[in-house]
Amino acid sequence: MDVHVRDLRYFVAVAEELSFTRAARERLFISQPALSKQIRQLESSLRVKLFERDKRTVVLTPAGHDLLPRARALVEEWDNTRRALVLAAAGPEPALRVGFQTRIGRGLIPSVTERMAELLPGWRLQFRQVPWNDPTAGLRDGEVDVAVAWLPVPDSGELSWRVVANEDRWVALPRRHRLAAHAEVAFAELADEPFIALPADAGPLRDFWLALDHRSRPARVVAEAATSDExxxxxxSGLGVVLVSAGNAEANPLDDVVYRPVTGLSPSSLAVVWRTGDQRPAVRVFVEACASCLCRAPAAGA
Incomplete structure (x- = not known):
């Protein structure tokens, strides 16, 4: 059976972290059982044991040591190939691919487009909506060049970012919900409500929009959704409630959903994100244009 590049990527993460837990949570944003299963399948496909592991330690076997530099090279080559193919498919007109997971709105794109036309004539923006299963909003696999995304994003050193807006968290409620008549809602009143959650692969971003750091007990998750439309x-439909940013509440008026400010929560941060080390002028112009348009918060980065 042929080995998938994804499995090699998973192997490299575990080999570099020497921890299934850290690799799963901090590098790959998948569950630890799912990661362990993929590594077992990789070992089965290769018919070798790659790790010696017990409850406390993880070490590479001789076969694992031999595979690591080869796996790194294969993953890097595939990433470079994928980026080259995407650029080739874009044709001769230069384009900057922008990833997003929720509606950007806020007047950002017209301002950025105008600024890019001024500084980089001939360039255009291509927008790609990326499901929340990918916490890098398309940057990890080279699907996009930059992204407008909510923090947190993976903090492994592979990505850099700049905060362009801080917004209060609101709650989206079914129109007939018992709290819909309130002008604002204390988070304590939402603690036992059924919540719609991002996929588990979204990692810390899922935790943030469930406000786990403000809870004394686990969230009551009744469903998961991979996109904002879902x-x-x-x-x-009345299935549950969800936290949203104030700007996204304004950008998504719906007949069967109402939005209310939530007290007792820290704000959310919207950022422009790029691959660390990508110094192309188009990336720099996009970042600076986003910052000059929306920046209401200090710069931050990985």
């Missing part, structure tokens, strides 16, 4: 469909 989220609002679930809320509108």
């Amino acid at each position: 989220v609002f469909e679930a809320v509108g």
